[in-house]
Amino acid sequence: MSILNTNDTVSEGDTVIVHVDFATLLSVRVDPTVREPTVQTKYGAIPYKNLIGHKYGTKYHCKKGYVFILRATPELWTKTLPFRTQILYLPDISMIIMHLDLRPGCMVGESGTGSGSLSHTIARTIAPHGHLYTFDYHDLRVQQAEKEFLQHGLNHVITARKADVYAEGYLELDGILDAILLDLPRPWVAVPKVKKALKRSCGGARIGSFSPCIEQVQRTCLALKQEGFADIVTLECLMRPLEVKAITVNCWNEPKEPEAAAEGGKPLKSPFSQTTFPATIVPGDVPGHSGYLTFASLF
Template sequence: MWSSARDVAAGDLVIIWQTRELIQPLLITPGKDLNSRFGYYRHADLVGIPYGSKVGSRNGKGFIHVLRPTPELWTMALPHRTQILYLADIAFITSWLDIKRGSSVIEAGTGSGSFSHSIARTIGSVGHLWSYEFHEARANKAREEFSLHGMADIVTLTHRNVCKDGFTVEDTVDAVFLDLPAPWDAIEHAKKALKKTSPTRICCFSPCMEQVLRTVSALNDSGFTDITMFETLLRPHEVHQLSLQPLTQAVEKLKKLEQKREDKRQHQIARSSKRKRDDLQETDADNVGGKRLRTQESGDEDVSIRDIPDAVVDPGQSANQPSPIKLSVSKVSPDVRGHTSYLTFARLVPTAPSKSVAIQE
């Protein structure tokens, strides 16, 4: 798949990284220009530069990075013709379907080919992917891309409705992946396509629970076992670097915080005794059974060891003091984004043929 040469050549497909949200594929065609809000670039200027280069625009408006395509970058950059699978799900499915170099795999439907690219790289030229798509224009476009990306020998793409007409191979594949609106209609066909000589696996990708329930019933009816459903959610971790302070400094700061806490406590005691005195005076002056409005006290801030400022290097620290130790810590973001779908996995274990016992006379 794709060029492994060090330098970009005319006719190469490269990935142009502009920002995390702006990543696009580009076929290097000398004579053409690339225009973006980060400036303009001549394709011809990119020929001969090493992959990974940072290139400034001709009109000084910004820069781009010119990257070698990988399945991961392709998934981030590809033109969407359908909903696609993203990397977290692709990695999980590949692992749970036990897809590896040399595996034979079926996927349906092909869609925009995001999953296909990762699988083609994993199985390599010694494996094979049979991909099925019933939307003709999508099938043709994906076939064209597979050929342009050097995957034509690894992937066989067939235009067909797999729920109605099944797959084109029997007793052949190690794994089946179904990303279809009605996967339950393809499960009996998938069973026929799976090898019968060793345990094999299937995965169905469905966005809602009703689809999962129908799929699980169909898997049970067809004799699949170990049916398990997962949901992949992305939980970002923010990584920070903290500077650990020398012990003497930390103790100094703790003492100051303790003092601050004590001052605050004394202040509160003084305030509450004053309030009691005021209340008594008010009750005497205005003791006619009315409701008394309580004013909202400001939140009582508690000072704890967590308040010690971290990552602060004392500017007065002399040059011969040991430099602070750097520590990487991660904070989990409470924001869990990206329910994509439910992943239902199952195994098909061949039943051992019954042994015939020879009876000797």
């Protein structure tokens, strides 16, 4: 089954997402031949064989409640994948896809593969005729990523390779890639290799780099300038939750006519009244920081 598939019902071998509640999502590969072919939820166990033929997006009733059976997408896979490394999440991924100018048919490089979170979104964006070459120096991670890409039907769009891009570069891909994303501890070391791999065009090939520390960004920007890259820009994705609350404030009511005064010269009625209305509260502190995204063009 391909994660790009749009079938209406679950088939054997599909990877499905079990939506238990807002905070609980489970990814399940429907393989009835495994030793214990069930998925456990707080509402009860779900046999894999019962999922086959079930319509995507509908409820599945368990003994103590119900869950939703959803089609696997790159976004849902990012929320449920098995962690092998730290991963990129949707706010950063969306910025990367946009600023690398990815579209169907693009040839893209990625270093390193990690847990494959970004790889799935890139594959969907450039399919069906584009291709992603993703590199990682860790052999076991490459093998696990290849297995997942095969299970998700992405092996025709993604090629995973074991390589040290610092030393080896992008092998035989020099001059054919439209864009490259670096997620490395020392991205500035890889910049000369990236320059060789990028395709020269009037529109400009794109490079992106994700770094958690500003010192890494500084060294990467210097390397990009030295290698002749242009339009260098660094962005930071920050999560700022907004809260809606009912706010009560005192209002001054200007009297239309002079009011009679009681003994002692005090007004009989207070000129103030209270008004309650919904308002958006902006937090003073921003709790989330994932990293810095640096982008540049090569003409």
